[in-house]
Amino acid sequence: MKKAVVRIYMGLIFLFLYAPIITLIAFSFNKSKSRGQWGGFTLDWYAELFKDRLITEALYYTILIAVLATLISTIVGTISAIGIHYMRGFSKNLVLNINNLPVLNPDIVTGVALMTLFISAGMKLGFVTMLIAHVLFCIPYVILAVLPKLRQLNRHIAEAAMDLGATPGYALRKVILPEIRPGIVSGALMAFTLSIDDFVISFFTAGNEVSNLSILIYSMAKRGVKPSINALSTLMFVTVVILLLIINKKSEKGEELLL
Amino acid sequence: MKRMKLLAYPYSVWMAIFIVVPLFLVLLYSFTEGNIHNLTELRFSTKGYERVLEPLYLKVIMNSFVLAAISTLCCLVLGYPVAMIVSKANPKVRGMLVMFLIVPMWMNFLLRTYAWMSILSPNGFLNRVLELVGLPRLEIMPGKTAVLLGMIYNFLPFMILPIYTVLSKIDKSVIEAANDLGANKIKTFMRVILPLSIPGVVSGITMVFLPAVSTFVISGLLGGGKTPLIGDLIEQQFMWEGNWHFGSSLSIILMVMILISMAIMSRLDRNGQQEDKNPVKM
Numbered sequence: 001m002k003k004a005v006v007r008i009y010m011g012l013i014f015l016f017l018y019a020p021i022i023t024l025i026a027f028s029f030n031k032s033k034s035r036g037q038w039g040g041f042t043l044d045w046y047a048e049l050f051k052d053r054l055i056t057e058a059l060y061y062t063i064l065i066a067v068l069a070t071l072i073s074t075i076v077g078t079i080s081a082i083g084i085h086y087m088r089g090f091s092k093n094l095v096l097n098i099n100n101l102p103v104l105n106p107d108i109v110t111g112v113a114l115m116t117l118f119i120s121a122g123m124k125l126g127f128v129t130m131l132i133a134h135v136l137f138c139i140p141y142v143i144l145a146v147l148p149k150l151r152q153l154n155r156h157i158a159e160a161a162m163d164l165g166a167t168p169g170y171a172l173r174k175v176i177l178p179e180i181r182p183g184i185v186s187g188a189l190m191a192f193t194l195s196i197d198d199f200v201i202s203f204f205t206a207g208n209e210v211s212n213l214s215i216l217i218y219s220m221a222k223r224g225v226k227p228s229i230n231a232l233s234t235l236m237f238v239t240v241v242i243l244l245l246i247i248n249k250k251s252e253k254g255e256e257l258l259l
Numbered sequence: 260m261k262r263m264k265l266l267a268y269p270y271s272v273w274m275a276i277f278i279v280v281p282l283f284l285v286l287l288y289s290f291t292e293g294n295i296h297n298l299t300e301l302r303f304s305t306k307g308y309e310r311v312l313e314p315l316y317l318k319v320i321m322n323s324f325v326l327a328a329i330s331t332l333c334c335l336v337l338g339y340p341v342a343m344i345v346s347k348a349n350p351k352v353r354g355m356l357v358m359f360l361i362v363p364m365w366m367n368f369l370l371r372t373y374a375w376m377s378i379l380s381p382n383g384f385l386n387r388v389l390e391l392v393g394l395p396r397l398e399i400m401p402g403k404t405a406v407l408l409g410m411i412y413n414f415l416p417f418m419i420l421p422i423y424t425v426l427s428k429i430d431k432s433v434i435e436a437a438n439d440l441g442a443n444k445i446k447t448f449m450r451v452i453l454p455l456s457i458p459g460v461v462s463g464i465t466m467v468f469l470p471a472v473s474t475f476v477i478s479g480l481l482g483g484g485k486t487p488l489i490g491d492l493i494e495q496q497f498m499w500e501g502n503w504h505f506g507s508s509l510s511i512i513l514m515v516m517i518l519i520s521m522a523i524m525s526r527l528d529r530n531g532q533q534e535d536k537n538p539v540k541m
Contacts, residue, residue: 084265
């Protein structure tokens with residue numbers, strides 16, 4: 001009896017979580033353009049997807065920004081985390097608290113604040129401002145992922161390396177970096193995920209000429225989203241799910257990695 | 260080793276420019292009026308804040324607060340049992356369940372919200388099913404109920420996951436001890452499990468309330484402009500009206516509201532362990 005209740009409850013929760021996803025996937029195969037009706041099965045939207053310049057361009061910018069933002073924020077974040085780790089007292093607290101601001105502040109406030117800065121400084125909103133914004137909100141997550149690993153690090157190891165003749169740079173590369181690699185990897189994954197999915201901050205910092213997928217979808221949503229967008233997200237979604245399944249199969253740590 | 264801290268200096272400069280200065284600009288604009296493109300022409304003014312106090316806008320702010328609070332509560336009530344069930348499942352199933360909770364977040368959240376539009380709209384999927392079964396139609400979209408549903412849908416995983424993490428770390432022997440000492444299931448839950456899970460509940464509440472109170476996408480899509488929230492107002496002022504002063508005042512009010520709620524939450528948390536200091540997503 002109790003088991004049945006638990007099963008039904010979990011079933012309902014998962015139905016709730018997956019209903020819109022199933023709807024989207026179904027509509028990507030729907031012949032009828034209106035979203036209320038089923039007009040038969042078709043793969044047209046998948047073919048059309050690659051001809052649509054708006055969509056391919058938005059996809060290009062989404063991926064380009066995500067890759068660049070992840071690279072920059074992972075490198076800068078890791079280096080800064082090491083620096084912060086060796087800071088002490090008031091300055092350390094100050095830097096950590098300011099670093100936390102973009103994490104704690106609502107996205108919309110971060111977005112409008114950056115937009116205010118860019119426009120006040122006379123910068124034209126576009127690719128560069130959007131990239132700066134993405135790097136800005138990604139770095140704090142990288143730092144927060146790397147710092148705990150640095151704390152676990154035995155500080156004498158680096159000192160021992162230097163006593164044995166390693167230069168600080170060599171000790172950093174050969175001793176510290178390998179030890180904190182898991183933190184760097186999870187920070188990078190987080191940065192990529194956040195960047196690729198971001199809407200609010202991009203919306204305020206991208207201007208009129210550049211747009212990523214989220215901005216495109218938002219601008220379409222009120223008039224009706226093109227079914228090819230459904231096709232694209234189905235493709236992306238399936239890719240991610242397959243990747244996750246592989247990761248999960250490959251290591252028992254799958255769960256940890258995702259969290 | 261001391262010189263290592265120099266590595267943090269470039270980032271400190273970056274933070275000053277891109278985190279501190281923008282927030283100061285927002286603060287500055289919130290207390291001024293005049294030409295936004297010429298800083299020398301700004302004059303001190305509290306007009307932005309006075310406008311916030313107009314009944315029309317006060318109602319919007321109240322609405323955002325109430326809707327966010329209700330959706331947070333719903334997420335807690337719906338999510339806590341899920342977290343508990345998952346934490347009690349055997350390890351193999353557990354990993355799968357957690358994965359299935361995360362997977363939906365991998366589809367663009369705007370699209371998922373848009374999909375709810377198709378499900379809930381008057382001629383949508385839900386009403387077709389209801390008609391088929393012979394139940395009355397539901398006309399909730401556009402409207403408050405739909406916005407609420409959208410919030411719960413989008414943020415439920417943020418409530419489940421932190422609670423699950425805390426629950427799965429509870430030492431099983433503590434529960435066994437309670438049982439051995441004669442506590443029944445309800446008593447064990449109330450006196451042992453629930454208090455130990457408070458840190459997870461607190462970070463869950465923060466992670467749901469924060470995005471819910473500041474959203475403008477969900478209300479824009481599912482509310483159809485009928486239930487504007489504070490986020491919609493801010494978007495409007497910055498993107499369409501060009502009134503940065505009023506928009507900045509609203510942003511500052513939003514930040515203050517969130518600061519107050521977080522202060523209350525951290526006070527609640529003080530009774531629990533202080534393990535979870537970082538409210539980082541997951």
